[in-house]
Amino acid sequence: MNxxxxxxxxxxxxxxxxNGQSANKEVLFSVDDEPVYVSExxxxxxxxxxxxxxxxxxxxxxYLSLFTNYKLKLKEARVLKIQEKPTYIRxxxxxxxxxxxxxxxxxxxxxxxVQEAYERISNDVKASHILIKTPENANPNxxxxxxxSIVKLRNRALKEGFEKVRQEVHNGQTVYGxxxxxxxxxxxxxxxxxxxxxxxxxDISQPFRTQFGYHIVYVQxxxxxxxxxxxxxxxxxxxxxxxxxxxxxxxxxxIYKKLKQGEDFEALAKQFSDDTNSASNGGxxxxxxxxxxxxxxxxxxxxxxxxxxxxxxxxxxxxxxxIVKLYGKKPIASFDDMKPELEEKVKRDERSKLIDEAxxxxxKTKYNIPEKQPALGYFASILNDDYFKSTWxxxxxxxxxxxxxxxxxKQLTYKDFGDYLVSAQRNTAAKTDFKSxxxxxxxxxxxxxxVAYQEDNLETENKEYANVVTEYRDGLLLFDLxxxxxxxxxxxxxxxxxxxxxxxxxxxxxxxxxDAVVASSKDKKTLKKVAKLLKKGMALQQIKSLVxxxxxxxxxFTVDIMATSHQALPEGFYxxxxxxxxxxxxNAFVLVQVKDVLPETLKTLEEAKxxxxxxxxTYKEEKWLRELAEKYKVVINQEALKSVKSQIKNE
Numbered sequence: 001m002n003x004x005x006x007x008x009x010x011x012x013x014x015x016x017x018x019n020g021q022s023a024n025k026e027v028l029f030s031v032d033d034e035p036v037y038v039s040e041x042x043x044x045x046x047x048x049x050x051x052x053x054x055x056x057x058x059x060x061x062x063y064l065s066l067f068t069n070y071k072l073k074l075k076e077a078r079v080l081k082i083q084e085k086p087t088y089i090r091x092x093x094x095x096x097x098x099x100x101x102x103x104x105x106x107x108x109x110x111x112x113x114v115q116e117a118y119e120r121i122s123n124d125v126k127a128s129h130i131l132i133k134t135p136e137n138a139n140p141n142x143x144x145x146x147x148x149s150i151v152k153l154r155n156r157a158l159k160e161g162f163e164k165v166r167q168e169v170h171n172g173q174t175v176y177g178x179x180x181x182x183x184x185x186x187x188x189x190x191x192x193x194x195x196x197x198x199x200x201x202x203d204i205s206q207p208f209r210t211q212f213g214y215h216i217v218y219v220q221x222x223x224x225x226x227x228x229x230x231x232x233x234x235x236x237x238x239x240x241x242x243x244x245x246x247x248x249x250x251x252x253x254x255i256y257k258k259l260k261q262g263e264d265f266e267a268l269a270k271q272f273s274d275d276t277n278s279a280s281n282g283g284x285x286x287x288x289x290x291x292x293x294x295x296x297x298x299x300x301x302x303x304x305x306x307x308x309x310x311x312x313x314x315x316x317x318x319x320x321x322x323i324v325k326l327y328g329k330k331p332i333a334s335f336d337d338m339k340p341e342l343e344e345k346v347k348r349d350e351r352s353k354l355i356d357e358a359x360x361x362x363x364k365t366k367y368n369i370p371e372k373q374p375a376l377g378y379f380a381s382i383l384n385d386d387y388f389k390s391t392w393x394x395x396x397x398x399x400x401x402x403x404x405x406x407x408x409x410k411q412l413t414y415k416d417f418g419d420y421l422v423s424a425q426r427n428t429a430a431k432t433d434f435k436s437x438x439x440x441x442x443x444x445x446x447x448x449x450x451v452a453y454q455e456d457n458l459e460t461e462n463k464e465y466a467n468v469v470t471e472y473r474d475g476l477l478l479f480d481l482x483x484x485x486x487x488x489x490x491x492x493x494x495x496x497x498x499x500x501x502x503x504x505x506x507x508x509x510x511x512x513x514x515d516a517v518v519a520s521s522k523d524k525k526t527l528k529k530v531a532k533l534l535k536k537g538m539a540l541q542q543i544k545s546l547v548x549x550x551x552x553x554x555x556x557f558t559v560d561i562m563a564t565s566h567q568a569l570p571e572g573f574y575x576x577x578x579x580x581x582x583x584x585x586x587n588a589f590v591l592v593q594v595k596d597v598l599p600e601t602l603k604t605l606e607e608a609k610x611x612x613x614x615x616x617x618t619y620k621e622e623k624w625l626r627e628l629a630e631k632y633k634v635v636i637n638q639e640a641l642k643s644v645k646s647q648i649k650n651e
Contacts, residue, residue: 028640029064031071032632038640041067042647060645064636072628074474077481083473088480095472100455101347103465106358113351114342115335120185121342122332124290125196126221127183130157130166131176134213139431150207150214157204162218184225184290190350192217226290229302230328232283234268235275237320252314252321257553259311263522265325267587270567271520272556274320279567287328298322356447363450367407375404375414376438379421383434390425394418405446407453420445486621489613493620500616501605507615508608511563514575515596518558518568520588526554527582527591534579534593561598 027035045063082088130153134146157165170177185193191210195217199205205217234255236248255268266282273279293299295317305312305326312324332338346352363369378399386392394400400415424441459466489497501508517540519530526547533543540557547555558568564575570583570590580592605612 026640026643027637028644029068029634029636031068031075031634034075036067036071038644042644045648060641060648064641068634069625069628070478072625072632072634073478073481075632076628077477080481082477082480082484085480088476092473092476095476096459096469097455099465099468099472100458103458103462104359104363104451104454105347105355106362109355109358110343110346113346113354114339117185117342117346117351118335118338120193120197121338122184122225123197124182124184124223124225125219126181126223127196127217127219128162128166128177128179129192129215129217130162130169131178131212132214133174133176134209136211146214147207150216154204154207154216157216157218162204166218182221182223182290186345186349225332226303227329227331228287228289228333229305229326230287231285231302231305231324231326232265232269233275233278233285233298233325234265234273234283234323235320236272236322237274248321249314249316251556252323254548254553254556256314256323257551258522258556259323261522261552264587265311270586271588272558283325284327287330289332295319298324302326360447360450363407363454364446367450367453369405369407369446369450373405373442375402375417376435376442378414379417379442380434380438383421383437387425387434387437388428388431390428392422392425394422407450408457410449410453412449416449417442417445482621485624486617489617489620493616496620497609497612497616498605500619501608501612504612504615505602508603508611510601510603510607512575512600513561513563513598514592514594515598516560516562516569517593517595518562519555519591519593520558520568520585521555521590522588523554524582524589527589530555531579531582531591534591 026038028038028041029036041064044067045060077083130150132146132150132153134143138146153165153169166177166179168177169175180188183196185197187193188196189210189212191208192215195205195208195215196219199217199219201219201222203219205215205219207214207216209215234252236252236255238248251272255272258268259265266284269279269283273283275283278285288299288302290299290303293302297315297317301312301315301322301324305324308326308328310326312322314321314323316322347355382395382398384392398414398418400413400418402414404412404414404417406412421438421441424444428437459469517534519527519534521527521530530543530547533546540559544555544557560566560568562569564573568590569592570585573580573583573592575594575597577594577597580594583590583592
C-alpha cells in the first residue's frame, strides 16, 4: 500500500466520528479556544480500542495525549493554509473522484458480475486458442479480412481437429496458436474468459474479438478449482562468488536424506533453509491458491501433495532447490468471505464497462435526458475529411450559444459539444461516416458530463460520502504537514542529523559476531566424534566424508559469520574461541566451533543512516509538538475528563 494512503487510513481513526456530533456539547478540551467535545472523544476512543496494539494507549490519559497532539497538528496545518496548496487540492479532487465511483455505480449490475466472478474463480478451464492478430483501430476492410480468416480456420478445425490446425497455423507474428493449460476467472481478458467458460467441453467457440484480434477457443476440460494449500518449505540457494559453498543440489539432497531418516521438517527448516522470511517459522508459508505463486514447478509440487503431512522430493525452481511439506488444504472460500475482494477486482477489470453502461443509463433517467438528440444532424453536417487529419475546426458561423442538453441545474450548449469534437479528433484514426462519428462522440461527451455532474453534487446529496471525504480531507492535510515539517529531514537537516548521530553514537553499534562452524545432528554421539576431529584440525570436507555417507546424512554443517540471532546458534550461546559443548537446539543437537570472535563495532553514519534519520525524526516531532503546545493554548476541562474516565471504567 502507498505510504501516504496508509498514513491517512491510520489517522482516519481520529476523524471518522467527528461529523454529525450528538446533542452532547460538553467540552473536553479546547485548542486555541476551538472546542473538542466529550462525545467526539468517547466515540473515537471506543471505536479504536480494539485496534490499539500498545496497551499504554488504552489508558485514557495516554489516549487523550495522542488525541490532543492530533488536534494540535490539524490546527497548525490550517494556520499554514496547507489546504490552499494546489497539490493538496489536486490530490483531494482525485480521491473524491475515485471514491465517488463506489457511491454512484449500479449495485445490481455489480452484484451480478461479482456472483459470476465467484463462479468462475471456483472453476478452472483447460483450453487452447487460435488468434488472428488485429489492431484495435484496424480499418473495416482489415477487420473483415481477419474475421473471414478466423471463420475459415474454425471450419478447418471442425473437420481436421483443433490441435492439428493450431500447430500448423501458429507463426508467432500474425497468427497465434497456443495451449493455455488451466485457468480460472480474472486470468484472461473478459471477452476471452466469457468464450471459454460458455463453451462446452470438446467444442470450439464461435469467433469473438478482444483488443488483440479475433479468436476461437477449444475447451479441452473443466474442473473445480484446486482450492488453497498451506505448505512449508526448505529452500537452498546458490551463493555466487563463494567458492567454498556447497552445491545447492548436494545440500538439499543431504537435508532430504535426513528427512527420510525421520528428522523433524520444521527443525531442519529453522537450521538450514535459505528463505530467511520463513525459516524461523519452520519454513511455513502463507496459504495460496492456484496461479498465486510465481513458480509453476513450486505450485505443481504443492498441489501434487494429497494428504496433510506428505512431503515432496527435492525439486528446482528459478529461485533455488526446495522440499515442500503439506500442512493444510481447503476449497475456495465462501462467496460472502470473498465478496469484498471480488468487488474490487470487478471494478478494475473489463467488467467495469458493463457497470459504467448501467451507471450512464441510471443517470440519464435521473436527469431526464432524452434518448434522441436532434442536434446531431447539424453536427454531422459541419464535419469534413479534415477531421481524420486532426485539422478540423468549428466553422465561423457555428451556432455556439444554442442549448444542447440539460442535467439538473447545468446547461450544456452547442459550444460545449463543439469544443469536445475539436479535442476528440486527435483520437480518431479510422474513417467512418459523419453521422456515426457525431453520434459516437456525443455519447462519450454526454456520459462524461453526466458522471462529472453527479460527482460534483454528491457531497450535498449523500451524507455518507460527505463524511468519508471529510476523513480523507483531514488525513491528507495531516500527511502534507508531517511530510513538510518532519519527514523531509533527510534532505534539509543533514547537519542536524550528523549532530544527532554524534551525540547518540552508543545506539548505533554492530553487534558482536563470530566466524563459526555449526554442526547439527540428531545423534549426540556423532557430534562428540565431530568435536574430536575438529580439535585435530581436520578439514570440514574430510570430516563430512567420515560422518556421512551417500545413504545416510548424520551431520549438516553451517559455515557463516553469525550474530547471536543467527538461526543456527542455540539461544544464549556464549561467544568464545574454540569448540563449544553440545547444545540441544531446534529438536536437534548442535556443536559450535568458533574460529574468531568479532567485537562490537561502531557503525559509521552512512552505515546507520536509515535508523539515525528515523530516530532524529522522532526526536524532532516530539520537540515540535512541545512548541505547538506553547503556540496554541490547550485547556482541559478536568471535570469533563473525570466524567469520561468514570464512563469508560463502568463500560
